[in-house]
Amino acid sequence: MTVTAGRTLGPAPAHTVAGALEAATGYLRAQQDPRGWWKGELETNVTMDAEDLLMREFLGIRREQETAEAARWIRSQQGSDGSWANFRGGPGDLSSTVEAWVALRLAGDDPGAEHMRRAASFVLAGGGLERSRVFTRIWLALFGLWSWDELPDMPPELVFLPPWFPLNVYDWACWARQTVVPLTVVATLRPSRPLPFGVDELRSGAPRPPQAPPWTLTGAFQRLDSVLHLYSRHPIRPLRRLAMRRAAEWVLARQEADGSWGGIQPPWVYSLLALHLLGYPTDHPAMRAGLRGLDRFLIREQTPDGWVRRLEACQSPVWDTCLAVTALLDAGAAPDDPDVLRAADWLLEEEIRLPGDWAVRRPDLEPGGWAFEFDNDGYPDIDDTAEVVLALRRVAHPDRERLRGVIDRAVAWNIGMQSRDGGWAAFDADNTREVITKLPFCDFGAVIDPPSADVTAHVVEMLAAEGRSDDPACRRGVTWLLQAQEPDGSWFGRWGANHVYGTGGAVPALVAAGIPASDPAVRRAVGWLERHQNPDGGWGEDLRSYTDPAWVGRGTSTASQTAWALLALLAAGERSEAVERGVRWLVDTQLPDGSWDEPEFTGTGFPGDFYIRYHLYRMVFPISALGRYLRGEGPR
Helix, strand or coil: CEEEECCCCCCCCCCCHHHHHHHHHHHHHHCCCCCCCCCCCEECCCHHHHHHHHHHHHHCCCCHHHHHHHHHHHHHCCCCCCCEECCCCCCEEHHHHHHHHHHHHHCCCCCCCHHHHHHHHHHHHCCCHHHCCHHHHHHHHHCCCCCHHHCCCCCHHHHHCCCCCCCCHHHCCHHHHHHHHHHHHHHHHCCCCCCCCCCHHHCCCCCCCCCCCCCCHHHHHHHHHHHHHHHHHCCCHHHHHHHHHHHHHHHHHCECCCCCECCEHHHHHHHHHHHHHCCCCCCCHHHHHHHHHHHHHEEEEEECCEEEEEECCECCHHHHHHHHHHHHHHCCCCCCCHHHHHHHHHHHHCCECCCCHHHHCCCCCCCCEECCCCCCCCCCEHHHHHHHHHHHCCCCCCCHHHHHHHHHHHHHHHHHCCCCCCCCCCCCCCECCHHHHHCCCCCCCCCCECCCHHHHHHHHHHHHHCCCCCCHHHHHHHHHHHHHCCCCCCCCCCCECCHHHHHHHHHHHHHHCCCCCCCHHHHHHHHHHHHCCCCCCCECCCHHHHCCHHHCCCCCCEHHHHHHHHHHHHHCCCCCHHHHHHHHHHHHHCCCCCCCCCCCCCEEEECCCEEEEECCHHHHHHHHHHHHHHHCCCCC
C-alpha cells in the first residue's frame, strides 16, 4: 500500500535545456526504490474502487473505514454533469456512473442527495441500466439487481475446447481469458445476495435492443446464446461438474506469487469470486493470498476532505524501470552509473524462465523475457521485453556474460513471438480470431491481442540496436510497419494515446532499421507531427481520438506526448523550428522540483473503454527527448 500527500507547485522560471535536464534527472533518481526499481502510480477510473467495494461486500469482508475512504475518492472524481468519466476531462461514461452510484449507495449515500440525483439523471439520459455494459450488469446480478437470464451465457465447458477449435480460451487475449474462465463459474452458479437497497432510480424501462439478422455473426451468436441458456437449465450433469472442476484448476494454476491473477484487477476479482462460490473460505491459502495481495495495489492519500483510498488496476515496475534506465542513459549517465547498475541488477532478477500461456501457440520456444508487473510469471510481454533489452544492452554491467545471456534469450523469445503477418502483439502470437469479438459477452474492451504498430516498432528498434536489421524477422517487421502507416502519415497507438504515441514509436524504429530519413514514409510522418503541433509548441492528443476521428492529433499539450513527438522528429534528423518549439515547451513548463505536471491520461488499456495515467510518463519520456536533443542523437 502506498501513502501519499497532496502538494501544489507553481510555475518554474525559464532556464536552459541543460538545466531542465539536470533537474529532471535529479527528480527521477530520487524516485528510485533502494532495491533498484522505479514504479509510478498507474491511475485509472473509479470502476476499480466501486468493484472493489462490491467484491468485499459479496465476500462479507467489507469494512467501514475502507468504504468511507473509497467513497470519498469516488465522490471527488464526479463530473459536473453528475457522471464519472473513464479518463480525466473525458465525457461521462454510463457504466462507470452506474457502478459508482451503486458503490456510493453501499457506502450509505442518500439517493436523494444532489450528487446522487445528478448521477441518476445522467444514467437515465443515457438509456438507464438497460444500456450498461455486460460487466456492469454482472455486478448487479450478483446482488439480485439484474436477472442472470438477461445476461449472456458463458458455459464452463469452454475449458474443454482444444486450442485449434474456434472460441477456445486461447483465442481470447491473455487478460480476457483469465477473466472469462472464472466468470463461467460465476455465471453458472448464478448467485444472488440482496442488498438493502434497489436501483429503480436508474431504470429507464427501455426494451432490449432487437437482435441482429440471423445471417450475421452477431445475430448467429445471439441465437446461440439462447441455446446455451436452455442447455444451462438442463446440462449434462457429469460434464458440467467436470467442467467446473477443470475451470477451478485452471484458475488456481494461474495464481501468481503475490496472490494476483495476471497482475491485473479483472481476472483477480473474478477469480476470487469464483473460488468463493465454489466453497473456498476466505482463509484458504489461495483466497488469503489473493486478498492480501490487493493491499499492495492500494493508494491512500490525505486530502483536505480526509483520507481517500483508491486501487491500482495494475502496477508497472518493469516498464517504469527499463524506461527510467533508458532515460538516464539518454541524459548522459555513465553506463556503470550506480543507479543504473542497481536497476539493471533488479531487471536481471526479474527475467522469466518459465513457459506460460504463450507456449500454447509456440510450444518449442525457449522462455526468456519480462512481464509488466512485479509478479506475472505466466504472462511475460513482448513490449516490456523489447524495451528491457534496449535498456540493458547499454549498461556496463560487471557480469557481462550473464547480461549477454539474458539479452540473447530475450531477443530469441521476441523473434519467436512474431505473428504470421510480420507484426508483434503484446502477449501472444497470432491471437487474431476476430470471430470472438462478435459474442454477446464482448461489449467492453479488447478481447483479442493482434499485432500493433507500437509493439512492433519497439521490437524492430530492439533488433536493429542488436545489429540484426537484416534478419528476416526484422525486415518483415519493417514491412508490417510500412503497411500499417495511416494515409495521413501517422501510426495508430494501441497502448498509448494515440497517433502521437504510435508515430513516436514507429519513426525511430524505421530509421534504426535502415529506412532513410528521406524516405516518403518518414517524411509523411514528420509532416503529420508538424501539422499537429499545438500553438504553444507542445503536442497532445485527447483519448477521444480512439472513437472520434476529429480528435486525432488534437488535445492539450502534455509532457509525455510532446516527448514522443520530439523523439520521432529527432530520429528523423530534424533540427527544425518545430523541434525547438517543442523543447522550449518542455523547458518552460517544468516545475521547480524538476518534474512536469501531467493530469491527463496518456496511456491506453482498451481503446475506447479503459485508459491509464502512468505517473512516470511525465518524467521518463521528456528526459529521453531532452537528452537526445542535447547530445544530437537520433535513434538508440
